[in-house]
Amino acid sequence: MTASVPSPEFSTGEARVGAWFIGARGSLATTAAVGLFALVRGATPPIGLTTATPAFDDVPLVDLGHIVVGGHDLYDLPLAVKAAGLAAGGMFPPALVEAVRSDLDSSDGNLRVVDTSGATQQEHIDAMAADIAAFRDRHDLRTVVVVDVSSTEPLPSDHPAFHSEEELRRALSDPDLRLLPPSSIAAAAAVAAGAAYAGFTPSAGLNLPVLRDRARAAGIPFAGQDGKTGETLLRTVLAPMFTARNLKVLSWAGTNLLGGGDGATLADPEAVRSKLVSKNRGLHSLVGDDVVAPLHIDNVPDLGDVKTAWDHINAVGFLGSRVTLQTTWSAYDSTLAAPLILDLVRVLALASAAGQSGAVAELGCFFKDPWGSTVHAFADQTAAYISWAQRTGVLVRLAEEVSAG
DSSP, X not given: OOOOOOOSOOOTTSOEEEEEEETTTSHHXXXXXXXXXXXXXXXXXXXXXXXXXXXXXXXXXXXXXXXXXXXXXXXXXXXXXXXXXXXHTXXXXXXXXXXXXXXXXXXXXXXXXXXXXXXXXXXXXXXXXXXXXXXXXXXXXXXXXXXXXXXOOOOOSSOOOOOSHXXXXXXXXXXXXXXXXXXXXXXXXXXHTTOEEEEOSSSSTTOSHHHHHHHHHTTOEEEESSBOOSHXXXXXXXXXXXXXXXXXXXXXXXXXXXXXXXXXXXXXXXXXXXXXHHHHHHHHHHHOTTSXXXXXXXXXXXXXXXXXXEEEEEEEOGGGOEEEEEEEEXXXXXXXXXXXXXXXXXXXXXXXXXXXXXXXXXXXXXXXXXXXXXXXXXXXXXXXXXXXXXXXXXXXXXXXXXXXX
């Protein structure tokens, strides 16, 4: 069964949803915007969208044509210029950029440069939250989903240990303190604006207990952390196979080669530390803590936005025999991740419509280090995701029927 692409024409009376990207002019957010507009215009099929599969046919998701793009970034580069650069590097055809250029130009008006002029971090949060709220009100959106797709931050040497909401408030209002990293400022702004939140990077983001408590108290659904798109995705498919067949994995070594902005960012040994932690956590959960699992990420500038991952798995089989598996995964990482970003916008908007709050553990299939879940096996995660979406969809439809009288 082929999933249909929603028409770009829609009634102004129908609810719309905002997709607010942190890092809105980066490769991933730009690819997601190009993909969204190309889908709405019928210029590309919905390959890669999990929400475009038959399992979601009866789930009342927001139509792609009803999603409005906005976001924050540190820079002011027009989306069409960024998209043209990605197309020149082979990410997608240049003709696709031309097909959606007017949509990209229109979306530029919804993007805001991060305002860091405030004397305190609370003023910074307030300014970002005001941008999100103004976007919601200007476009008469039912809800906004904030997705952090910004560059990976170095892990702080010590996470700020706020023990109470009052302690957090005092710290954020002190002009001499800058305790929260930028990703957590953005997450706090999403909460202040009443927006759902997805942490698609391994940066701190909403991964602070006091910020999670604040989000739950505000009735906000959230999901994370660190998008699972390539090597880790393959690992969480293959590792359960070894476990199910009772084969003992001795070592699972991996090397990642990439260029582009991600390669440059992850060349910083502090920035790459958080990525390595999230990539290996699922593997150890699936095959045991005693597995030898060296993992490297190397910046190779001439590769551009193409990422290549090599894995070498060594296991012991029956009668002590040797079992070896080698895998190679090569793809444009942004085109793997972009449809998942659109999926997350749709399903977190669904969670909001159902009145859910807190970590949506059933969205763990999207992430390397899923919040609210210890399940890492991809097949199990996917089954939980589909079941959740179908159940939640029923609840939303019932609520709509009751509301309609």
